[in-house]
Amino acid sequence: xxxxxxxxxxxxxxxxxxxxxxxxxxxxxxFTLRLIALSALTFFILLISVFIxxxxxxxxxxxxxxxxxxxxxxxxxxxLLVFPWFFLIVDIILIFLLERCLRNFKFGYRFPVFYLFLVxxxxxxxxxxxxxxxxxxxxxxxxxxxxxxRPIGNFYNQANRPMIKGEGLCFCKILAIGNKKLIVEDSxxxxxxxxxxxxxxxxxxxxxSLTIGDTVLIAGQxxxxxxxxxxxxxxxxxxxxxxxxxxxxxxx
Amino acid sequence: xxxxxxxxxxxxxxxxxxKGDKEAFGLLVDRYQNKLARYGRKFLSRxxxxxxxxxxxxxxxxxxxxxxxxxxxxxxxxxxxxxxxFVNALRKNTKSFLTIDFDTLLSHPxxxxxxIKEREQKEMRVLIDQGLEDISSKYRxxxxxxxxxxxxxxxxxxxxxxxxxxxxxxxxxxxxxxREKIDQKKI
Numbered sequence: 001x002x003x004x005x006x007x008x009x010x011x012x013x014x015x016x017x018x019x020x021x022x023x024x025x026x027x028x029x030x031f032t033l034r035l036i037a038l039s040a041l042t043f044f045i046l047l048i049s050v051f052i053x054x055x056x057x058x059x060x061x062x063x064x065x066x067x068x069x070x071x072x073x074x075x076x077x078x079x080l081l082v083f084p085w086f087f088l089i090v091d092i093i094l095i096f097l098l099e100r101c102l103r104n105f106k107f108g109y110r111f112p113v114f115y116l117f118l119v120x121x122x123x124x125x126x127x128x129x130x131x132x133x134x135x136x137x138x139x140x141x142x143x144x145x146x147x148x149x150r151p152i153g154n155f156y157n158q159a160n161r162p163m164i165k166g167e168g169l170c171f172c173k174i175l176a177i178g179n180k181k182l183i184v185e186d187s188x189x190x191x192x193x194x195x196x197x198x199x200x201x202x203x204x205x206x207x208x209s210l211t212i213g214d215t216v217l218i219a220g221q222x223x224x225x226x227x228x229x230x231x232x233x234x235x236x237x238x239x240x241x242x243x244x245x246x247x248x249x250x251x252x
Numbered sequence: 253x254x255x256x257x258x259x260x261x262x263x264x265x266x267x268x269x270x271k272g273d274k275e276a277f278g279l280l281v282d283r284y285q286n287k288l289a290r291y292g293r294k295f296l297s298r299x300x301x302x303x304x305x306x307x308x309x310x311x312x313x314x315x316x317x318x319x320x321x322x323x324x325x326x327x328x329x330x331x332x333x334x335x336x337x338f339v340n341a342l343r344k345n346t347k348s349f350l351t352i353d354f355d356t357l358l359s360h361p362x363x364x365x366x367x368i369k370e371r372e373q374k375e376m377r378v379l380i381d382q383g384l385e386d387i388s389s390k391y392r393x394x395x396x397x398x399x400x401x402x403x404x405x406x407x408x409x410x411x412x413x414x415x416x417x418x419x420x421x422x423x424x425x426x427x428x429x430x431r432e433k434i435d436q437k438k439i
Contacts, residue, residue: 010303011281014310018274023311025270031319109413 042101046124049094053128055159056087058138063161064171064217064235071219071231078169078219084161095120168222171235172196174214182210182232184218196220196227209234262326269317277317280326281310287401288334294384294396295338305341309334328410331403335393335411342389373399379430386433391426398423 017023060066068079099117102108108116131137138159145153163169172184175193182196196218198207210216220229262283268276285306292302312333320329376399384392397403397411409416
């Protein structure tokens, strides 16, 4: 009996409040607007994450850091050393945010969290790398950076990153070639001349391809101003101009 | 249309409400207030003002009714609102700011066998009566929804907005936890 009365009370109370206007329906457009805003935010976060990833890839390419990966395990470690971790962490945070946004949609919460995160990470990786390696998107932004809005222009000014000083990684200009040894001008130290000991297992064709005046990427261990190289690679001429631009701005 | 007609679906009533028939909302209150109160009482075993909370659920449902897509199930939608209301009430008491639900991380196989379910249903209702209060709210909720409210895994997944595999694993763990608590009581 008491239960029935409570039931009637709730119903009457609610209907009275509805009739008196104390409770009212929110108009449909509010929900539509919210959905549009959420979709736009999700899309925006997706764009930014792809943009950051494509920038990381571009930065590794234009700085020739990705070529360290061709120097075996030690090259891989050197690559990790010069990798822009900050950008990657920001990107992962954005992918987490993206995942949170997608959970508001039906297709989002039906997937297990970890799988959805992996799908998003893969999508961002594929689009980001594809945009950099498959199109000239980043190259054209770099060329037009002076005419672009300042934040983007400044961002791209940082694309060409130097090697870390004192870590045995450098872009150097060959001054002389000896037996198992090079004398180079170190661009990191404003043109200091240093010795580079070549690796014993350096393929002959690479050694023969080196000529005086070439700019080379050297990876090795630096001790007392001498680099014991474990990897050396010619930098193609097409990138030299960019390197010089970057170095001028670094050492200015 | 006769509003006392029990054949009329929830979704049709919602359509009437969306078109401005305020009285029709009373039918939905009639249909769901007992169910929601029972769900709330079992889920929030230590919270007393269930009637107020159920009222808030209906108020929220009315305010947001234009957001309901009538091609979907109204029951899942209103249970979703109730779930949010009850979880907020729980949070007020527990002060947990950030929780990671590991059940939702990976996929889990689902076995929602109707024959096993029928056999289990009676047994579980007895067990739930004996020890529901002693298990965590996360597990309590799925047991209440599945065994007392007789809602399918798929619909519970819609209500809680988690993958269906998560419901399967939660119910499995909830049953284990419940049996363990009851065994402890017996000792």
